Amino acid sequence: MPSAATHLADVAQALSIRYNNRVYEMKARGEDVIVLSLGEAFFDIPLFSFAEMPMPESYHYNSSRGNPELRRQLAAYYGRRYGVAVNADTEILVTAGSKAAIHMSLMAILDPGDEVLVLEPAWVSYTEQVKLCHGVPVMVPIDETVFGLDRYVTARTKAIIVNNPNNPSGQVMTRAELEHLHALAERHDLFLLSDEAYSEFLLDDAFISCGALDPEKRHTLVCNSISKNHGMSGWRIGYVIASPALIAEVLKINQHLITCPPTILEHYLVRHFDAILEVTRPQIAEVVRKRGEMARYLESCGIGRLPGDATFYLFASIEPSTLGSEEFCTRLLEEHHVCAVPGIGYGTSCDRYIRISVGTESDERVKHGIRQVRRLIEATAPAPIHFRLEPAAAV
Structure with missing residues (x-):
């Protein structure tokens, strides 16, 4: 057997x-x-009208990059909210939840045996997704700071996973911490994969997107979610922002695994994106x-x-x-x-x-x-x- x-x-x-x-x-x-x-x-969250959804288009596949208008809205949102300029045509991809976006991003950057630094406390899926991509998670214990990460970098290190704000602690990274991470990435030629699914869950403006400190997206991938910030976890809509070259690689994976996000839900978000945020x-x-x-x-x-x-x-x-x-x-x-x-x-x-x-x-x-x-x-x-x-x- x-x-x-x-x-x-x-x-x-x-x-x-x-x-x-x-x-x-x-x-x-x-x-x-x-x-x-x-x-x-x-x-x-009120149920906004589905009456104006385009039919029969909503019953069918759509772009594997995600609905073009939704990509424009998400790109504008990151630009307006976090100062991250995003080309909606080439630097963003929408998929079935940020969990899939993170996994496909790891698939796009890891070769077998590559090491990924994972800072504890770490969301439960980071380590297992690295393993599923045939990478090696290198766990950084809870009492270590960002400023001590250099000692964990080896010749096999390929990426650092950044969870900001952090699940489960709720801690938000400072500008100094993010600047140190970017300097580390530049010095050792590493990727920073930043999971920012809780970017709205602050009462002040302390949150800084990892992408804001790497405007050319030389080494940064940002993943975010409609699930948390829009309160719509069951809809499974997430996205990744990265360089055109990396998005092109993630696109291949998305085409073979997901095809595209749910078409009718994308049309719904296109029409009600701002209204939902006003409610949430x-x-x-x-x-x-x-x-x-x-x-x-x-x-x-x-x-x-x-x-x-x-x-x-x-x-x-x-x-x-x-x-x-x-x-x-x-x-x-x-x-x-x-x-x-x-x-x-x-x-x-x-x-x-x-x-x-x-x-x-x-x-x-x-x-x-x-x-x-x-x-x-x-x-x-x-x-x-x-x-x-x-x-x-x-x-």
């Missing part, structure tokens, strides 16, 4: 998706679960505000976290629990009906953390979930501990 490809044995399931699938199973049995694991915010931006501001409130609540409970002010995630410490993050999250789900994502999914140096998302539940349910985290930490600590807790939240 033939067997599966041997290299897949080293590729893990997406840990966040595995836990969310368990939530779906529990809910199907009628169980109430506080979901702090989903990587999306549940915005209230106030809600983005509200969820980031809520994140700040929950960060303060974590602190009031005596629970630490990694620094960061963006996105809708908190990377919370489970110290001094004796459990690893996966066992901790399994018990949290089974015993307390609260689902969070184990930190080990974001790198081996992150096993003392869990990711908490505040985008899908009410304030009170998120706080209740945090209190259950605290209870499990107390129950699994090597010695009795007493966290501080504001009186109104006592349980």
Whole structure:
């Protein structure tokens, strides 16, 4: 009997998706679960009219680069919002979600055995996508800074993955950090693959696109998503911005794997792009505000976290629990009906953390979930501990 490809044995399931699938199973049995694991915010978005969609054109294939008008809108958006000039004809490609955009970008730049620096905490799919492209992920531990990356570069290093703002910590890179990365890329002839899927999730203008510091796109690929910033994760629309030469390579891959993004959804976005952003931006501001409130609540409970002010995630410490993050999250789900994502999914140096998302539940349910985290930490600590807790939240 033939067997599966041997290299897949080293590729893990997406840990966040595995836990969310368990939530779906529990809910199907009628169980109430506080979901702090989903990587999306549940915005209230009206359904704009489909009546003006071009028919029968919307039933058929469209350009493998993406709808030309949508590309113009996305190029204008990056130029207006982040100061990144993008040629809509040659420097952008729209595909079925930013996850596919990142993977196809890696396929376009990696040869077998090439190394990719991945900074922890790292979104769960970076390492596995590098492996699927027959590359070698080189993990940079959580206590290392951007300014110490030189020591991880070897003759085989081909790229650095930049996640800005970071999922799961919410940290935003400074201009000095980005300038150092670009200098490193120039010095060692490396690509910077910048995942900017949470670029709208800030309350100020601290975010700087990686592309803004490489206007000629000599070594930068930027991936972004309609899923997060437009609150439309189920539509699976993402895009990549890069040099014309690299986009031409990604185009080949897109043609053979995807063909094109969903035609009718592209037409919908062409007609309602700005209107959707007008609806989601106030809600983005509200969820980031809520994140700040929950960060303060974590602190009031005596629970630490990694620094960061963006996105809708908190990377919370489970110290001094004796459990690893996966066992901790399994018990949290089974015993307390609260689902969070184990930190080990974001790198081996992150096993003392869990990711908490505040985008899908009410304030009170998120706080209740945090209190259950605290209870499990107390129950699994090597010695009795007493966290501080504001009186109104006592349980």
